[in-house]
Amino acid sequence: MNxxxxxxxxxxNQKPSRIYMENGELxxxxxxxxxxxxxxxxxxxxxxxxxxxxxxxxxPAATSFKHVSPTSAAVGTPLSEKLKKACFVDDIKDxxxxxxxxxxxxxxxxxxxxxxxxxIALSDVCDVTTAKxxxxxxxxxxxxxxxxxxxxxxLKSKRKGNYNIVEIDPGYIPDPVERKQxxxxxxxxxxxxxxxxxxxxxxxxxxxxxLPNSAKxxxxxxxxxxxxxxSNSVCFAVDGQAIGVGAGQQSRIHCTRLAGGxxxxxxxxxxxxxxxxxxxxxxxxxxxxxxxxSYINKNEEDVCAEGNxxxxxxxxxxPLTDEETKEYLSKISGVALGSDAFFPFGxxxxxxxxxxxxxxxxxGGSIRDDIVIDTCNKYGxxxxxxxxxxxxx
Numbered sequence: 603m604n605x606x607x608x609x610x611x612x613x614x615n616q617k618p619s620r621i622y623m624e625n626g627e628l629x630x631x632x633x634x635x636x637x638x639x640x641x642x643x644x645x646x647x648x649x650x651x652x653x654x655x656x657x658x659x660x661x662p663a664a665t666s667f668k669h670v671s672p673t674s675a676a677v678g679t680p681l682s683e684k685l686k687k688a689c690f691v692d693d694i695k696d697x698x699x700x701x702x703x704x705x706x707x708x709x710x711x712x713x714x715x716x717x718x719x720x721x722i723a724l725s726d727v728c729d730v731t732t733a734k735x736x737x738x739x740x741x742x743x744x745x746x747x748x749x750x751x752x753x754x755x756x757l758k759s760k761r762k763g764n765y766n767i768v769e770i771d772p773g774y775i776p777d778p779v780e781r782k783q784x785x786x787x788x789x790x791x792x793x794x795x796x797x798x799x800x801x802x803x804x805x806x807x808x809x810x811x812x813l814p815n816s817a818k819x820x821x822x823x824x825x826x827x828x829x830x831x832x833s834n835s836v837c838f839a840v841d842g843q844a845i846g847v848g849a850g851q852q853s854r855i856h857c858t859r860l861a862g863g864x865x866x867x868x869x870x871x872x873x874x875x876x877x878x879x880x881x882x883x884x885x886x887x888x889x890x891x892x893x894x895x896s897y898i899n900k901n902e903e904d905v906c907a908e909g910n911x912x913x914x915x916x917x918x919x920x921p922l923t924d925e926e927t928k929e930y931l932s933k934i935s936g937v938a939l940g941s942d943a944f945f946p947f948g949x950x951x952x953x954x955x956x957x958x959x960x961x962x963x964x965x966g967g968s969i970r971d972d973i974v975i976d977t978c979n980k981y982g983x984x985x986x987x988x989x990x991x992x993x994x995x
Contacts, residue, residue, distance in 0.1 A: 603628045611639045629774035630745075634758050635766035637743055641721055643670050645745040648723030649770055651675055651830040656725035658799055658822050661842070663725040664705035664732075665827075666717040671835075671850065673720065674712035675827045676843030677819075678705035685711070688871040690887060696731060703731040708843040710739060713864055714891040721745070721766075728753045740888060741765075747772040796990060798825045803963060803986040807971075808978045813986070816841075817938055817961040824940030825963055825992065831942070833993040836950075838865040838957060839938045845869075846957070854941065858950045861939075862957040863899075869934055869958075870898045870927065880916040889914075897922060934958030942992035944968040948977035955981045965991050 605622035619639055621628065637645065644667040651672060655663035661677035678701030686692040689711025697703055702724060710717050722736060724746040733753035736744065743766025744757065757767050781790045800818050802825070824839040831837065831849045836857040838846035846865030848857035870876060871894060879897065881890055893914045896905045903910060911918045939954050941964040951974060954962065962978065966987030978985045 603630075606632070608639050608642075609636065629771040631769040633749070633754065633767040633769055635743060635761070635764050637766040637768060640669065641743050641766055644668070644721035645723065645743065645768055645770075647830045648672065648721060649745050651826060652723045652725040653772070654798065654826050654829070655823065658797075658826060659819060659842075662702040662705050664702065664709040665723050666709045666712075666720040667723065668716055668720050671831045672827055672844065672847055673716040674709045674844045674847065675823065676705045676708035676712070677823065678702055679708075679842040680704060681707060684872045684877065687877050690714075690890075691735060694731065694735065700729055700731040702726050702729055703735055706732050706735055708841075710735070712843060712845050712868055713847070715895055716864075718888055718891070728757070730756065733757050736760075738887070743768065745770055794829065794992075794994075796829075798822055798829065802988045802990065805966075805987045805989065806984060807966070807975055807987050808983060808985045810979070810982050810984045813961060813984050817936070817984070820938035821940055821961060821963045821986070824938055825988070828940050828942045828992045828994075830994060833942050833995060835942045835992075835994075836861045837940045838862065838954075838959065839940070840936060845937070854943070854945060855947065855949050855953065857941075858939075858953045862953050865937065865957045866931055867895065867898055869931060870922070873898075873922065873926075873930055875920070875922050875926070879919055882914060882916060885914055898927075931957070936960050938962070940964070942994070944971070945974045946970055948973045950974075951977040951981070951983065955983065959983060962986070963988055965989060 604627055605620055608619040610617050611619040621642055648665050648667040651665050652663040655677055659677050663677050665675035666673045680698055681704055689707050691707045718740050719742055721742050722744040727748035728746045729750050730753045733756040737756050737760055745768040757765055778793055780793050781788055803818055803821055820839040824837040827837045827844045828835050834851050834854050834857050836848045837844050838861050845868040846861040848861030851857040893905050896903050905914055906919055906921045935958045937958040938961040939959045944965045944967050946968050962985040
């Protein structure tokens with residue numbers, strides 16, 4: 603297959619639309635459904651991300667993409683019992699026997715509101731356990747290097763048989779030069795083939811230079827995630843997963859605030875009060891996600907208020923107070939943070955510290971590097987200058 607016609611482009615009025623190869627065959631097979639323009643943008647960016655994570659860390663990897671940025675990405679490390687419950691996977695038997703399923707459970711469970719209707723990428727052949735997890739989530743599609751026969755049948759049963767399932771050739775290597783058009787003008791550049799590995803973290807510029815292997819892993823997860831996140835971008839990571847992605851903001855402090863807020867919510871989902879919320883049995887998973895977010899962040903609706911709680915809970919829960927939130931988050935540490943370019947001001951470090959950041963990787967090169975380093979030293983944070991920028995547009 604050299605060309606694949608799409609229903610439309612980014613929007614229904616943008617026709618005709620297709621994906622095609624100028625030379626050779628497309629490196630994919632469409633096993634079910636009919637993916638669209640944005641689906642393929644998500645799929646191909648997501649596949650590159652998990653492929654690089656697997657190569658860098660030698661662990662199965664998964665990511666959940668929405669609108670050409672990852673909501674999260676993770677490698678297959680075991681989940682604690684609390685995290686299983688927070689990610690809605692505590693009922694899955696043999697979860698720990700599939701590292702790929704653990705990676706997907708983490709990636710999907712990080713930011714469940716943003717992952718609603720996502721496109722999934724897996725670094726390895728999709729197994730049955732992973733397929734069972736995916737089947738019950740609202741998702742647009744998946745890309746992977748292969749599927750076990752039973753797993754494929756499980757996925758084909760989604761969306762009345764119209765779930766988008768793409769198989770990609772894991773050996774496909776694109777041309778070293780990439781092109782795209784904007785306003786009829788062609789842009790050309792070399793592909794970003796920079797390899798992200800532990801060597802990138804060797805230039806530690808802070809007083810504290812203690813960077814354990816677990817932190818190196820998390821910084822690599824963060825940086826590879828950023829490589830495929832729309833810039834400006836900042837990523838918090840811990841335990842082998844991205845827990846907060848701040849994408850596409852014009853100001854870096856806004857990236858850090860956004861990512862930090864998501865990281866805080868991820869931690870608070872594991873608070874005992876949240877884990878014990880007495881949901882109505884009839885309340886679906888997406889609605890539970892919305893209610894949990896409102897319960898934690900006190901957003902659009904006070905879900906504990908009289909007249910509201912009855913729609914969601916069997917009994918009226920006690921609110922999560924500001925004091926409880928502050929106390930809980932104050933105990934968090936060991937979080938890694940990556941930035942796709944330098945931090946221009948120390949305020950980013952101040953905000954990162956509030957979310958338990960102990961390790962940072964950023965490019966360096968700001969005229970205010972000394973201020974940023976001093977702020978890290980104030981909190982005992984380890985910071986490495988990578989000398990590498992990761993802008994992605």
